[in-house]
Amino acid sequence: MNFTELNLTRPILRALEHEGYRHPSPIQTQAIPLLLEGKDLFGCAQTGTGKTAAFAIPILQTLYKQRQAGAPANTLQALVLTPTRELAAQVTQSFKAYGRYTRLRTAVVFGGVGQGPQVAALRAGVDILVATPGRLNDLIGQGLCDLSRISMFVLDEADRMLDMGFIHDVKRVIAQLPSDRQTLLFSATMPKEITTLAASILRDPVTVAVTPVSSTVDTVSQSVYFVDKANKGRLLIHLLADKAIVSALVFSRTKHGADRISRTLNKAGINAGAIHGDKSQGAREKALADFKAGRTRILVATDIAARGIDIDQLSHVINYDLPNEPETYVHRIGRTGRAGLDGIAISFCDFAEKAYLKDIQKLIGKEVAVVEEHPYPMQIFEVIPPQTRQRPPRADRAPRAERSPRAERPPRAERGPAVAEARDKAAAPRRKRRR
Secondary structure, three states, X not given: OOHHHHOOXXXXXXXXXXXXXXXXXXXXXXXXXXXXXXXXXXXEOOOOOOHHHHHHHHHHHHHHHHHHOOOOOOOOOEEEEOOOHHHHHHHHHHHHHHOOOOOOOEEEEOOOOOOHHHHHHHHHOOOEEEEOHHHHHHHHHOOOOOOXXXXXXXXXXXHHHHHOOOHHHHHHHHOOXXXXXXXXXXXXXXXXXXXXXXXXXXXXXXXXXXXXXXXXXXXXXXXXXXXXXXXXXXXXXXXXXXXXXXXEEEEOOOXXXXXXXXXXXXXXXXXXXXXXXXXXXXXXXXXXXXXHOOOOOEEEEOHHHOOOOOOOOOOEEEEOOOOOOHHHHHHHHOOOOHHHOOEEXXXXXXXXXXXXXXXXXXXXXXXXXXXXXXXXXXXXXXOOOOOOOOOOOHHHOOOHHHOOOOOOOOOHHHOOHHHHHHHHHHHOOOOOOOO
């Protein structure tokens, strides 16, 4: 099948041709016709299989036809909620690309930056709004964003919304929406909490699950190295000596860890940048832009970037730290092997992380291949507790009277002039330094 068989309008077909799209992915093939009929939809597919186009294309077509029929222009009618800033920016770019010939306006709002330009865009009038929940609720509270005319609502990466604790913010947004609307919920995994949420916001939905739930893309080759925590940096440098790794996204569990890994790689002569929640939005955008443009070979990221990075032909994803939630592993390695391309996912596992690996393999339903031969094999096979200072029980301590007495100090009057002078000088108020 190709896109012309989906009964799309000429402006959208022109845009897809401009983007180099020829054949829809399975999620697009199944979802687009259903959404064009106005049905609510619960979509579950592996990350990297084209979910954004699956909902963006029918939204654009529906609004374009309404505009052709005389609907008012630049009136907010479609809302897309995403969990992260990076994903919001990426989805916005997709809407603008697919709708380049429709004259529909798309705007994005998210935190971490000043709201001035975002408010100005809203006041100028938009048809489609992409937003993160926190900033959107702020604007609603200030009376700067009106959702009363929303007819199409998308909750994207719903499972990540729950993981990041946004469920209450999401419910506050939903409470502002008209009850008569078309609702789309997309998720890469389908835990019980997601099915419960879907049942509460979808009306007689159709379910599209084009791949096994929580599975990983078959085109991604997965392997794991058992290595001690102290040797992970050395192993990473060893692997990156292979020039066949043109670019790699390295995942760290913590923000400090991401910065530390980046510094280690740069000291070894490997150009690397870091992206995480403590960095300003400008710094995050620059690090991502440098990586996409090839100015930086390695990008080290925390899981905040796992859903918002869409890089063409990213060959490698490296899990420096295994995630403690197995679903996160699926999202991480989904950054490679996108749109049917091949990809490689490498994981490092120390002894304390073996339980995480077991959970991951249970979720994805297969064993991850172990690389036996490498320079830094695991040597520690037990969890070593942190060293603590051992004090004897109180009952075993000698009575205070029997302990070694401190040296007795002479009476104040017998301490000599030098000691008294030093004491008086310290007690005198300090003079303020002239600036």
